[in-house]
Amino acid sequence: MSSENIKRSHAATAGAGSHGDVMALPELETYRDPETMPARSGYDDADIFLSEKEFNDHTLRPLFTTTPAYFIFVLGLGIVMANGLGWFTYQLFVGLGQTGMHEPLFWGAYIATFVFWVGLSHSGTIVSSILRLTQANWRRPILRAAEAMTAFSLMVAGLFPLIHVGRAWRVYYMFPLPNQRMLWPNFKSPLMWDFCAIGIYMTGSITFLYIGLLPDLAVARDRAIASNNWRRHYLKVLALGWRGSHREWSVYNKCSLFLAVIILCIAPSVHTIVSWDFAMTMTPGWHTTIFGPYFVVGAIYSGIAAVITLMIVLRWIFNLDNVIRTLHIDCLAKLLVTIALIWTYFYFCEFNVVWYSHKPEEWAIFEWQGERFSLFLWIMIGGSVLNIFLMSWRRVRRSMVAMFFITLLVNCGMYIERYLIVVPVLTHRDNAYMWTDYFPSITEFSVILGSFAYFAFLYAIFIKLFPIVTMADVKEGVLISGDMRLGRHAVRLQVKE
Amino acid sequence: MSDHYTVLALFKKVDTITRSIDNVIREFETVDGDMEVLTSAALPDGVVIDDKTLEHQVQYRQYLFPFILGICGFVTGVALAGGTSWIVNLNVGGKAAFSFAPTGIITYEFSLLFGVIGSVLSLLYFAGLPNWTDRAYDPEITDGALGLLVKLKTREEQEKAAALLTDSGAYKIRKGENDF
Numbered sequence: 001m002s003s004e005n006i007k008r009s010h011a012a013t014a015g016a017g018s019h020g021d022v023m024a025l026p027e028l029e030t031y032r033d034p035e036t037m038p039a040r041s042g043y044d045d046a047d048i049f050l051s052e053k054e055f056n057d058h059t060l061r062p063l064f065t066t067t068p069a070y071f072i073f074v075l076g077l078g079i080v081m082a083n084g085l086g087w088f089t090y091q092l093f094v095g096l097g098q099t100g101m102h103e104p105l106f107w108g109a110y111i112a113t114f115v116f117w118v119g120l121s122h123s124g125t126i127v128s129s130i131l132r133l134t135q136a137n138w139r140r141p142i143l144r145a146a147e148a149m150t151a152f153s154l155m156v157a158g159l160f161p162l163i164h165v166g167r168a169w170r171v172y173y174m175f176p177l178p179n180q181r182m183l184w185p186n187f188k189s190p191l192m193w194d195f196c197a198i199g200i201y202m203t204g205s206i207t208f209l210y211i212g213l214l215p216d217l218a219v220a221r222d223r224a225i226a227s228n229n230w231r232r233h234y235l236k237v238l239a240l241g242w243r244g245s246h247r248e249w250s251v252y253n254k255c256s257l258f259l260a261v262i263i264l265c266i267a268p269s270v271h272t273i274v275s276w277d278f279a280m281t282m283t284p285g286w287h288t289t290i291f292g293p294y295f296v297v298g299a300i301y302s303g304i305a306a307v308i309t310l311m312i313v314l315r316w317i318f319n320l321d322n323v324i325r326t327l328h329i330d331c332l333a334k335l336l337v338t339i340a341l342i343w344t345y346f347y348f349c350e351f352n353v354v355w356y357s358h359k360p361e362e363w364a365i366f367e368w369q370g371e372r373f374s375l376f377l378w379i380m381i382g383g384s385v386l387n388i389f390l391m392s393w394r395r396v397r398r399s400m401v402a403m404f405f406i407t408l409l410v411n412c413g414m415y416i417e418r419y420l421i422v423v424p425v426l427t428h429r430d431n432a433y434m435w436t437d438y439f440p441s442i443t444e445f446s447v448i449l450g451s452f453a454y455f456a457f458l459y460a461i462f463i464k465l466f467p468i469v470t471m472a473d474v475k476e477g478v479l480i481s482g483d484m485r486l487g488r489h490a491v492r493l494q495v496k497e
Numbered sequence: 498m499s500d501h502y503t504v505l506a507l508f509k510k511v512d513t514i515t516r517s518i519d520n521v522i523r524e525f526e527t528v529d530g531d532m533e534v535l536t537s538a539a540l541p542d543g544v545v546i547d548d549k550t551l552e553h554q555v556q557y558r559q560y561l562f563p564f565i566l567g568i569c570g571f572v573t574g575v576a577l578a579g580g581t582s583w584i585v586n587l588n589v590g591g592k593a594a595f596s597f598a599p600t601g602i603i604t605y606e607f608s609l610l611f612g613v614i615g616s617v618l619s620l621l622y623f624a625g626l627p628n629w630t631d632r633a634y635d636p637e638i639t640d641g642a643l644g645l646l647v648k649l650k651t652r653e654e655q656e657k658a659a660a661l662l663t664d665s666g667a668y669k670i671r672k673g674e675n676d677f
Contacts, residue, residue: 052641187578187599200610222636240627248624249539255620258563262612475538495541
C-alpha cells in the first residue's frame, strides 16, 4: 500500500480535520467499564470484559490444557467406536442379512440415521452464513462450534451409505472414474445427485471452517511457538503465515462473504436432494411435493438444537461462561422456536392434506404409524409442541439445564421423525401379504451408537487441535462496539459498514 | 546490501496509530515507501486505513475468481451429467436421453463447488498467502497490539522513522531488513 494512497485515503476520511489529521474521536473503549456504567438489562452479557490477552488465554485453554478426564472420555468413545467397527466388519463378512432388514424393507435404521446426520449438519453452516450476512452481533462466539458440527456430521453421514450398501468395497462405482467393467455413474438417479450434493457440501463446509479458522490459527500459532508446544509445527503450516495485515483482512472478509453466500446456496439444495431420494419414488407416503422444504426445515430445526446442546456442553466442560453467554443461548433458543413453529406448520400441512382427502394408500401409512408407532409419534409431535411452549418463557431459554434437556428432546424427536419417514412406509407396502415388521438388530444398534461416538470423538480431537471459539470475530465485535451513557442507561453503539 | 529497511511499531490505541500514520506520511513525503497495519481483528473499513488504498485489482477483481471458476463448474456439470446421458444412452423410465433435471442439479452443485474453490484461490492470491518466510511481525499483535509496518529506503530513514513512531506513541519498535 503506497503512502500516496494512504494520504489520499486520509484526506478523504479526515474531511474537515485540520492539516489532514483524522478527527480525534473519543475511543469507545473508554465507555466500556461495567463498574462505572452498569449495562442496561438485555445487554448484560453481550460484551467480553476481558483484555485481549486474557481472552486469548481463556479461549485457548481447552486447546493447550488437557486433563486426565479428557483421555478417559476419548478412551470411552474409542471403545464404543471399536464395538461399532467390529460389528460393521462382521456385517461385511456375513452380509446385510444379519441386520433387521428383509424383503420388502431394504431401507432401515441406517438410512434414517444417515438422514438424521445430514440434517444435523445443516444448521452449522446455514446459521453461520445467515448470521454473518446479516451481521448479527450475537453470532460471534458460536460460529466455530457450529461450523465444526457441520463438517463432522457430514463425515459421519457419509459413512452410512457405505455401511448400508453392504458391498462397501464397490463404492468407487459412484465416482466418475474409468473402471474395469466400463461402468459410469447414472446421473439420472437421485442417489447419484445425493452423492454429489453431500460430497460438495462436505467440501464446502470444511473449506468454510478452515477459512474461518485462519486468523485464530495465527493466535494459536503464536502461543504454541512462545510455549514451545508441539502444536506449533502444524499450526505454523496451517496458519499460512497470517499476520493480520489490512490487506489480508480486506481480502479475507470478501472471501468469507463469497463463501457464506455459496454455502447458503448449497445447504438447502443438499437436504432437498436427500428428500428426493424418497420423494422421487412413486411410493405412497414419500411421493409428495412438500418433502423438499419439509426436510430442509427439519434439518435446520435439529441442527440448531444440536448447536445449543453443544454450546452448553462446551460451557460446562471448558468453563467458557465468559464467552458463550446466556444471551447467546437465549438468541439461539428464539431462533429454535421460530424454526420449530415452521416445522410444525409443515408437518400439519402434510398431515392435514392426507387426513382431509383420506386418499386410501396415503392415509393407510398414517394409520399404521398411529397403530404401531404411537409412542414415537407422541414423543415427536408432543415433544415439539411442548418445546415451543416451554421455550416461550425467557426463564427457560436462559436456563442451561432446561435448554440442554429441551434440545436433546428435540433431536430425539427429529431422529424419530426420520425413522417414521423411512420405516412405516416400507413395512406397510401396497399389498397386505407384504406387510411386515422391522426392528433393528444388534449390528445396527452398535454401528449407529458407534457413529455417535465417532462424532463426539472427532469433536473432542478438534478441540485439542484447533481453537473452538471464533476469537477473531469476538474481538471484532468488541472492537467495533461500545456503550454510551444516555440518561440512566448505557446504550450500545456499534460500527456498521 | 538490503533493498529496503522496515520498522514495525506497536501501539495500544486506534487513535494513536492513525495519528502516527499521518506523521509518517508528513515526514517521509518524498519517500516512495509502503505501509501496512497489522491487527488481531478486522477493523471496519476506514477506521485506520481505507480499502480504497489497496490496489485496484484487490478492490474490484476478487469476485472474478469465484465467478470464472463458477462458470468452469457449470461447464463441468453439463459435461458430466448431460454428456454422460448423451454418450451412454441409458433410458430409464421413459426419460429422455438428455435429461434436464439431473443435468440441472449436477450443474448447479458443480458450479457452487467451483465457486468455493475460486473463493479460496482469490484469498490466497490477493492476500499473498501462504507465505511462511520470516516477515516483520510481533506475537503481541495477536494479543491486541496494533502494528504499523513502514518500509523505508535507507538505514537513516529507518532510524528516523523509529524515533518518530516512538514519539507518536509506539510502545515497542522492531527494526528489520527486507521483511516487509
